[in-house]
Amino acid sequence: MLLSLYRSLRSYRGFILGSVKREFQARYRNSLFGALWTVLNPLSMIVVYTVIFSHIMRARLPGVDDGMAYSVYLCAGLLTWGLFSEITLRSQNMFLENANLLKKISFPRICLPVIVLLNAGINFAIIIGLFLGFLLITGRWPGMALLAMLPLLALQVLFCAGLGMILGVLNVFFRDVGQFFAICLQFWFWLTPIVYPLSILPEWVQRLLQLNPLTNLIGSYQNLFLYGQWPVWNSLLPTLVIGVLFCVIGLRVFRRRVGEMVDEL
């Protein structure tokens, strides 16, 4: 099954790469600043949070009396959260958005999630590149620990792709799923230590937040960028298990419902 998926992806690689390129171009085709907007959007968010929390509310990371450190902490969480929310939100609409294509043209449907992943990957690469540049300039380069980012990203993409696939297929049959997940994402964001550090919370809430599979993942990024610490791999095991589970369920749902899906669109 995986082999046949791989084969169809391979033979349609032209379509996949072309679509990724076109989507990127299409977004900025008629704009003057082009790809700059990809950067400006999260940048504005980072500025807003930094100004509000670090300067107006005088929030400081425990143990670090440095306004800039909070910005780095914020970026590490916010940018990676951005990757998560982009993949899941795009995935849940990928079949609906391409309804016309799906109904009229026969091509391997598995191309669509791959296109979503690649697009999100490109956007993330741009912004994380800038962030790394910023770290280098301000002398906060995390060093060798940066290598840990690759397995962390792989884990995150696995998690997002599985979840996105489930949402994408379900959303075709039950449009409520899309609405529901958008609200979910709001809560999920604030239930993940991104804007605030985990340590300022009471003990029992901290333990509760451990149930959130993203808590330790995002935490690993934050430690990596802020202190140059290697992740505690054990703590990520539950996330990996859930991610694999999502992928298995996602592929199963996809395989079983892909034919029925076209009838519903």
Next chain:
Amino acid sequence: MGHIRVTDLGKAYKQYPTRWSRLAEWLIPFSPMRHRQHWVLQDVNFEIAPGEAVGIVGVNGAGKSTLLKMITGTTQPTCGRIQLEGRVAALLELGMGFHPDFTGRQNAVMAGQLLGMQVEEIEALMPDIERFAEIGEAIDHPVRTYSSGMQMRLAFSVATARRPDILIVDEALSVGDAYFQHKSFDRIRSFRKAGTTLLIVSHDRSAIQSICDSAILLEGGRMAMHDKPEAVMDYYNALLAEREGQTVRQETLAGGQVQTVSGTGEAGILSVRLLDERERSIEAAEVGQPVVLEVQVEIRQDIERLVLGFMIKDRLGQAMYGINTHRQNQALEDLHAGERITYRFAFIMGLGKGNYSVALSLSRLDSHLDRNFEWRDYGLVFHIINNRQEDFVGYSWLGAKTSITRHAENLVERAP
């Protein structure tokens, strides 16, 4: 390559009583089926040999598009199997997936990729595509500036850039101007000559009859008929006119043609004869001979108005000449049961050599679609031979009277 085999094919859409019942069916293990199956296509069986051309006809909603979609693979069948050999190209929705902001060239590449081609392949085909589409400079302009005809030209050129083993066409060809329609039809014909299997959905009688070896009639999601194109088209036309109380009957005549008779039967045709100058019934007429088509009609129930029409068709079923008494302002009114009427149409036989048939209709108005008392194909079959006139080519004898004048050379003015 190019073989199509369809066995016991069926398609049903699931209909759930409420939105919640789907969720219940999905989540509750071993729960009973909560949906009703709405069949749109059932028991479809046919086989198409490589290089054959088959037309699919049927009224809207008969299941034609569903069938084609299943063959192209966009929709999955509920039951049955489709076996295809070779590369399939479908001209279902031309221009699907064109992005308005990209140029024609970029969109052509994109469309090719969607067909599973790699960029290098498309680049290699690009000169051909450009040449065939004939949209000139516009190929490098955004598609949003295109007319729909230009989009269609480009889309057709991309879709047919490579000769497929199986080509599926869905009335897409009725778009575009007359010139491009001819051009695209020529391309389809040349594919066919080179061995491509064709599957065409069309309402255009002449398109089906001129290109197809056989035709399939779909009716209410089932295959009603699979036969020679003329027979299927005749039956289909009769079916269009079918109303409550009408019957459609088909018989195979001695010559192998299938005769279709349909209608409500308030009036009926008793006899059809072709008469020569001396009132003798003939089966073969000479080109240029004065003849009379005599039709006897019987009135079985009182009717307020009666129009008799006839149409002479060639062996491919193409109309040569047709007229009715409504258009000749000779419709009869207030007819009573038991009456007999003799119609005589006198004309000079101006058709070329060949076999012809006469289809007849008895109706209330101009069109047989309003009240069809009787529709009869192959009411009469006759030949035309040519012993009297000079040997000419074509379907119609125009009897050119030729005069030739030769001018002396010195009358022609030459420039010094």
